[in-house]
Amino acid sequence: xxxxxNVSFGYTKTKVLKxxxxxxxAGENLAIIGESGSGKSTLLKLIYGEYDLKQGSIFWKDExxxxxxxxLVIGYxxxxxxxxxxxxxxxxxxxxxxxxxxxxxxxxxxERRTKELIKVVELEAFAKTKVKLLxxxxxxxxxxxxxxxxxxxxxLLDEPFSHIDNFKKQSLRRSVFKYLKENNISCIVATHDKxxxxxxxxxxxxxxxxxxxxxxxxxxxxxxxxxxIIASFFGEFNFIVPFGIVYATQIKIVKKSDLxxxxxxxxxxxxxxxxxxEYKSExxxxxxxxxxxxxxxxxxxxxx
Numbered sequence: 001x002x003x004x005x006n007v008s009f010g011y012t013k014t015k016v017l018k019x020x021x022x023x024x025x026a027g028e029n030l031a032i033i034g035e036s037g038s039g040k041s042t043l044l045k046l047i048y049g050e051y052d053l054k055q056g057s058i059f060w061k062d063e064x065x066x067x068x069x070x071x072l073v074i075g076y077x078x079x080x081x082x083x084x085x086x087x088x089x090x091x092x093x094x095x096x097x098x099x100x101x102x103x104x105x106x107x108x109x110x111e112r113r114t115k116e117l118i119k120v121v122e123l124e125a126f127a128k129t130k131v132k133l134l135x136x137x138x139x140x141x142x143x144x145x146x147x148x149x150x151x152x153x154x155x156l157l158d159e160p161f162s163h164i165d166n167f168k169k170q171s172l173r174r175s176v177f178k179y180l181k182e183n184n185i186s187c188i189v190a191t192h193d194k195x196x197x198x199x200x201x202x203x204x205x206x207x208x209x210x211x212x213x214x215x216x217x218x219x220x221x222x223x224x225x226x227x228x229i230i231a232s233f234f235g236e237f238n239f240i241v242p243f244g245i246v247y248a249t250q251i252k253i254v255k256k257s258d259l260x261x262x263x264x265x266x267x268x269x270x271x272x273x274x275x276x277x278e279y280k281s282e283x284x285x286x287x288x289x290x291x292x293x294x295x296x297x298x299x300x301x302x303x304x
């Protein structure tokens with residue numbers, strides 16, 4: 001189990017993180033979300049041991065995670081950290097980049113594991129390709145596979161799918177997170193993408209203004225966002241008195257209601273339209289199955 005106990009940290013006198021406290025069990029997936037500059041990446045670096053802590057402590061099982069004052073080499077054998085800078089060997093192939101981290105004394109096992117990890121990140125067609133010839137997204141996938149080569153107990157991922165094309169992201173997420181679960185590898189993902197969280201994370205931690213403002217399952221936080229900043233992570237939302245925070249998906253257009261708005265414009269979203277309407281001089285966003293005429297009056301209801 002990873003234990004982060006009352007951690008506060010700043011590069012200067014100003015604290016980037018304040019009183020951060022949470023636990024991650026073996027095999028559990030924790031997602032951390034927050035605005036740019038909220039401290040997500042800093043927290044991952046602290047967990048990895050890149051910085052020295054003055055306040056709080058971090059433990060993996062019974063071992064305290066310490067910074068460069070205590071360790072000549074940053075990091076621990078049981079932990080891998082995939083940053084947005086991949087640090088790969090550019091003139092060698094995908095399979096060589098991954099295989100380099102596997103034992104040469106067991107060539108058959110090395111070959112099997114290399115093929116397995118290449119399949120996990122869906123790069124079978126590029127196994128023999130030199131890394132320098134790959135796209136940014138493909139390099140990111142190699143970095144993930146390489147981090148898994150030595151079978152870490154805990155994996156830290158910083159925006160792990162940020163460089164990857166949208167049409168590949170979903171299948172890749174499923175493949176990577178399935179592998180982590182099957183191999184009981186704990187995972188902490190720092191992300192700004194709700195699709196890295198919904199359907200995959202066991203816990204969700206929201207950081208805002210250096211502090212944790214929400215900590216629960218993704219389902220519970222999604223259903224009951226306490227603040228607009230939390231709701232904004234999941235999609236379009238409204239604040240409607242007396243209902244409070246309401247997602248665009250929770251508003252239904254009906255034939256008659258006490259709630260009346262005027263259509264301003266519509267945005268095509270594929271399976272639906274996002275309707276922007278005016279309600280009490282404020283913009284109201286509604287997810288609807290058809291386009292609506294501008295300046296037309298509509299009536300709506302709010303569902304829980």
